[in-house]
Amino acid sequence: MKKLSTRALAAKALAPVLAGKSSLGATLPPAQQACLPRDRPLLQNLVLGCTREWVYLEALLRPLLQQPVKDKAVLALLGLGLYQLLRTRIPPHAAIGETVEAAKELGFARAAGLINALLRRFLREQQDLLVAGVGFEHAHPGWLKKRLEKDWPDHAAAILAANNEPAPLTLRVNRRRLTRNDYLVKLKEAGISAEPSALSPEGIRLHELHDVTALPGYAEGEFSVQDESAQLAAGLLAPAAGSVVLDACAAPGGKTAHLLETADPQQLWAIDSDAGRLERVRDNLRRLQLDHPALTLLAADAADPDAWAGDTVFDAILLDAPCTGTGVIRRHPDIKLLRKPDDIGRTVDLQAKILRALWTRLKPGGRLLYATCSVIRAENENQIGHFLKETPDAREVTIDAVWGLERPHGRQILPTIGGGDGFFYALLEKTSA
Numbered sequence: 218m219k220k221l222s223t224r225a226l227a228a229k230a231l232a233p234v235l236a237g238k239s240s241l242g243a244t245l246p247p248a249q250q251a252c253l254p255r256d257r258p259l260l261q262n263l264v265l266g267c268t269r270e271w272v273y274l275e276a277l278l279r280p281l282l283q284q285p286v287k288d289k290a291v292l293a294l295l296g297l298g299l300y301q302l303l304r305t306r307i308p309p310h311a312a313i314g315e316t317v318e319a320a321k322e323l324g325f326a327r328a329a330g331l332i333n334a335l336l337r338r339f340l341r342e343q344q345d346l347l348v349a350g351v352g353f354e355h356a357h358p359g360w361l362k363k364r365l366e367k368d369w370p371d372h373a374a375a376i377l378a379a380n381n382e383p384a385p386l387t388l389r390v391n392r393r394r395l396t397r398n399d400y401l402v403k404l405k406e407a408g409i410s411a412e413p414s415a416l417s418p419e420g421i422r423l424h425e426l427h428d429v430t431a432l433p434g435y436a437e438g439e440f441s442v443q444d445e446s447a448q449l450a451a452g453l454l455a456p457a458a459g460s461v462v463l464d465a466c467a468a469p470g471g472k473t474a475h476l477l478e479t480a481d482p483q484q485l486w487a488i489d490s491d492a493g494r495l496e497r498v499r500d501n502l503r504r505l506q507l508d509h510p511a512l513t514l515l516a517a518d519a520a521d522p523d524a525w526a527g528d529t530v531f532d533a534i535l536l537d538a539p540c541t542g543t544g545v546i547r548r549h550p551d552i553k554l555l556r557k558p559d560d561i562g563r564t565v566d567l568q569a570k571i572l573r574a575l576w577t578r579l580k581p582g583g584r585l586l587y588a589t590c591s592v593i594r595a596e597n598e599n600q601i602g603h604f605l606k607e608t609p610d611a612r613e614v615t616i617d618a619v620w621g622l623e624r625p626h627g628r629q630i631l632p633t634i635g636g637g638d639g640f641f642y643a644l645l646e647k648t649s650a
Contacts, residue, residue: 224319417448446637470498492516540591544639597641
């Protein structure tokens with residue numbers, strides 16, 4: 218069977234996302250696997266770029282269409298065609314021709330003529346048709362834009378801009394294997410431009426994107442890929458040697474690994490509700506050579522510790538709480554299309570349930586670090602404020618730091634172009650039994 222072209226694979230990956238049926242995390246890897254290695258960068262650019270700007274591209278498509286396009290694969294091809302014409306250096310004749318051929322490959326021969334005609338019309342009338350996109354350049358759904366403007370009136374424009382830029386590639390050096398300076402030397406010797414992170418003592422920011430598996434020391438476990446904002450968690454919790462530690466909602470395991478690299482726990486429990494995602498944790502720890510004898514990996518519901526913890530209580534808990542992911546949109550642009558306004562309320566309720574449940578498993582004098590990759594205040598500072606009001610034996614520990622914004626509760630990092638993802642941290646201590 219003939220392999221599908223890059224644009225056909227891109228449309229297949231994008232269509233289920235446009236239909237709200239799947240995420241790019243599920244659809245993009247199979248497309249990459251089916252794509253010729255030399256074409257994978259183009260595939261990734263087309264899929265992520267088109268998803269990132271879909272709200273804007275959709276606004277440009279409206280005046281071109283006499284009636285809505287029912288098949289999401291055809292709609293995806295139209296969007297991919299527009300994206301190539303607007304945002305890539307691909308010659309227009311090639312962008313249009315290859316997109317039309319992709320439609321035929323996917324069995325949409327009847328739609329190929331429509332795609333060809335609409336893309337050529339856009340090319341001819343581009344200046345006039347771009348007027349339709351005025352006001353949609355932010356490329357976010359209206360409800361999310363309004364929510365960001367409400368929560369962050371002084372920062373919303375910068376957040377929107379950061380969300381529309383590709384995220385940098387940031388590594389975390391495995392301190393069990395080598396120092397950050399040692400690894401920076403390795404990168405320099407390999408001709409790879411990089412600099413130390415200003416946020417994390419183990420972090421390195423690469424100046425260009427690279428195939429991670431081809432970087433020096435990958436197979437030997439010398440580094441992990443992790444955003445520099447996320448790298449702060451292990452240092453903030455900082456469990457004492459010999460502690461019994463819980464990493465709740467642990468997958469894909471970056472923070473679990475970081476705790477094992479920087480701390481010496483007596484026991485470390487890493488739990489996640491998704492057994493499949495826990496396999497990724499195992500794979501990561503194996504590559505990093507962090508098969509710690511005191512590590513317990515467990516598929517479990519963090520909101521119901523009585524079902525899995527037995528009599529165990531913890532000296533330190535890292536709660537990487539479920540959230541809307543609005544701080545990592547630039548890495549996962551499909552969040553723009555898949556999240557809905559009602560998701561916030563459901564997420565806040567789930568966070569509160571987990572936080573209350575895990576608090577019962579924290580020892581007096583123990584600390585719980587609450588973390589999210591969200592920038593929605595209801596999930597972050599407001600959540601902690603409500604918890605402190607209803608929990609007499611909880612007190613907040615001030616995070617003394619130069620990064621992020623000090624909030625009424627916790628510290629908030631907002632996503633920045635070329636910098637870290639959006640993250641929230643609050644540190645709580647249990648004062649009595």
